[in-house]
Amino acid sequence: MNGYQFYWSIVWDSLPLLLAGAWVTVQITLLAFIIGTLIAMPMAVARQHGEGWAYRFSTCWVELSRNTPAVFQLYVFYFGLGAFHINISSYAAVLISVSFNNAGYMTEIFRGGLSAIPRQQLPAARSLGMTGAQSFIHVIFPQMFKVIFLAYVTQGIWGMLNTSLGMLVGLPELSGATQYAQSTSFRTFEFFLVTALIYYLIAKALQLSAQLAFRLVYRS
Amino acid sequence: MQFQFANQGLAWSDAYFLAQGLVNTVRLAVTATIIGTLAGIVLGWVRTVSVTMRIATSPFIDILRSVPMIIQLILANSFLSILGLGASPFWFGTVALSAWMAAVTAEVVRAGLLSVPVQYRKSARSLGMNGFQELVHISMPLAFRTALTPWIGLVLSLIKDSALAGVVGYVEYMRATQILITRTHETWLLLIGAGLFYFIICYPVSRYSRRLERKIVV
Numbered sequence: 001m002n003g004y005q006f007y008w009s010i011v012w013d014s015l016p017l018l019l020a021g022a023w024v025t026v027q028i029t030l031l032a033f034i035i036g037t038l039i040a041m042p043m044a045v046a047r048q049h050g051e052g053w054a055y056r057f058s059t060c061w062v063e064l065s066r067n068t069p070a071v072f073q074l075y076v077f078y079f080g081l082g083a084f085h086i087n088i089s090s091y092a093a094v095l096i097s098v099s100f101n102n103a104g105y106m107t108e109i110f111r112g113g114l115s116a117i118p119r120q121q122l123p124a125a126r127s128l129g130m131t132g133a134q135s136f137i138h139v140i141f142p143q144m145f146k147v148i149f150l151a152y153v154t155q156g157i158w159g160m161l162n163t164s165l166g167m168l169v170g171l172p173e174l175s176g177a178t179q180y181a182q183s184t185s186f187r188t189f190e191f192f193l194v195t196a197l198i199y200y201l202i203a204k205a206l207q208l209s210a211q212l213a214f215r216l217v218y219r220s
Numbered sequence: 221m222q223f224q225f226a227n228q229g230l231a232w233s234d235a236y237f238l239a240q241g242l243v244n245t246v247r248l249a250v251t252a253t254i255i256g257t258l259a260g261i262v263l264g265w266v267r268t269v270s271v272t273m274r275i276a277t278s279p280f281i282d283i284l285r286s287v288p289m290i291i292q293l294i295l296a297n298s299f300l301s302i303l304g305l306g307a308s309p310f311w312f313g314t315v316a317l318s319a320w321m322a323a324v325t326a327e328v329v330r331a332g333l334l335s336v337p338v339q340y341r342k343s344a345r346s347l348g349m350n351g352f353q354e355l356v357h358i359s360m361p362l363a364f365r366t367a368l369t370p371w372i373g374l375v376l377s378l379i380k381d382s383a384l385a386g387v388v389g390y391v392e393y394m395r396a397t398q399i400l401i402t403r404t405h406e407t408w409l410l411l412i413g414a415g416l417f418y419f420i421i422c423y424p425v426s427r428y429s430r431r432l433e434r435k436i437v438v
Contacts, residue, residue, distance in 0.1 A: 004302045067376075067422035068415050069383035071394060076411055083407035157286070164288035168387070175290055189298035196287045196295060203286035 011190050014181040021177025022198050028095050028173060029160040029206070035095075036102025036159065043103065044110030045136060049122075058107060065104025070162045073097045078169045090171040094163060102159045109155060113148035114140065146218055153210040157203050164199070174198060230404050241396030242417065248313050248392060249379045255314065256321020256378070257371070263322055264329025265355070277326070284323035289381045292316045297388040309390035313382070321378055328370045332363030365436055372429040376422050383418070393417055 011018075043058035050058075065073065077100075078093035088096070117140060125135030145152065167175035174195055182191035263281075267274045284292070296316040297309075336359045344354040386395025397414040401407050 063423060064415075064419070067426060068418045069380035069394065071383045072411070072414055072418060075394075075398070076415070079401060079407050080411050083405070161286075161288040164290045165384075167290060175288065188294065189302055192291055192294045192298065196283075196291050199288060199291060200283060200286045 006190060007185075007187055008190055010185050010187050011194050014191075015194075017177050017181050018174065018195065018198065021172055021174040022202065024091075024166075024171070024173040024177075025160065025163050025175075025199075026202060028091070028098060028163045028166070029156070029202075031095055032098040032102050032159050032163070033156045035099040036106050036155075039099070039103035040106035040110055041136075041141065043107040044114055047107060047111045048114045061100075062104045062107050065101050066108070070097065070101050071165055071168065073101055074165050074169065090166060090169040093169055094166040094171050094173070097165075098159050098162045101162060102155060105155050105158070106152065109148050109151045110144060112151075113144035116147045117143050149210075149214055153207060156210065157206055160203060160206060161199075174202075228404060230400070230406050230409070234400055234404075237400065238393065238396050238413070241391055241393040244310075244390065244396075245379075245382055245392040245394075245417075248310060248317065248385055248390065249375075249382045251314050252317035252321055252382070253375055253378060255318040257325050259318065259322035260325025261329050263326035265333065267326060267330045268333045281323040281326060284320050289316070289320065289384050290387055292320060293384060293388050309385070309388050312388045313385035313390045313392075317378060317382060317385070320381070321374065324374050324377075325371065328367045328374065329363065331370075332365075332367030333359055335366045336362045369429050369433040369436070372425060372432075376426060379421060380418060 043061060046054040046058045047062070074093060074097040077088070077097045078090065081088060081093075121139055121143075122135055125139040126132070130138065163173055164175040166173040167179050170176065172180060178191050178195040182188050263277060267277055293312065293316045296319075297312040300312060300315065340358055340362065341354055344358040345351075349357065382392060383394035385392050386398065391399070394414055397410045401410050404410075
């Protein structure tokens, strides 16, 4: 070990800083999850049933978000917009880029779920007098979420992992806060090991609460 | 006297710098893919052998999948330095990305091996093959069919994640782009270049893998 001495007390002292960072991480994760879902639902319908510009727009979004690195997307929203003198905060940049990424991946997940639902269901709902939006909200989407639940939650956790990119644009979420806290002592390994543990716990907590929510909603 | 920065705009020598970054990205992605896949195949096979092995190996996979790649890279960097191993950022990147690739490939391989009907394996054994022969001639070719498309998806993720290796000081394409942006402020030109670079690699492959998937299902 080259005589390396571990100092854990230093990490313990900055734990409040790290936990404040963890709270920002959880915030952005949940917000990006909700925003991503809201954008992905109409886009998935457009990809599955639509044509014309709606189909093309959502296809472009999906391919761009899935085929470029998340860090590239963050740079586009932070440095790219900055070049047009649209200066957004690093919080907004991370939130927008993770939501963008989530929406693209979720669209494909939702589309997979939509194609698993029998094709007669939509005309059946329409023939009962529901409008298009009503039939999707009351008939199609509830069934779709049941099919895609696992992939959907996994994507939410991926979104959480992506928020760690905030470190690169100076956002004090969990990684950024750790980076800042370790810069006074350069106890990099100790600090980031604790951070890794916190990320692991957040991921498990998200997974558990999602499973609980699933049980509550689909109790029957 | 006015102070002037030397060499501020983009110059042709920067194209060479970007090309170096491109080569570095490819080098890192290829190395990590090869090491990670080979380790992942072994790990995935080990995980099908017994329940004990599955439980013993699952923390490794679980942890690598729940911790961001940036953190893994920084930890690989500082841990290897503490051990006194390795000095090059390429090495840090390779270790972190290969470990992640091994963990996720193992799950794909395991799913592939489990998808082989148990009757096939039993008939192979009753034809007089030993366990190893059955694995190589029966299970692996069949598992390959189911595992191929998810594996391609993992390689694409790995290529995109390799863009983070800049954090530990490895100048791959994304990092090279960022350095040039900082110096020249040609933000959009360079960003579009980086976006195109990853898109041109990933888009055809993902299209092809989707076609392949449809073909295998039918």
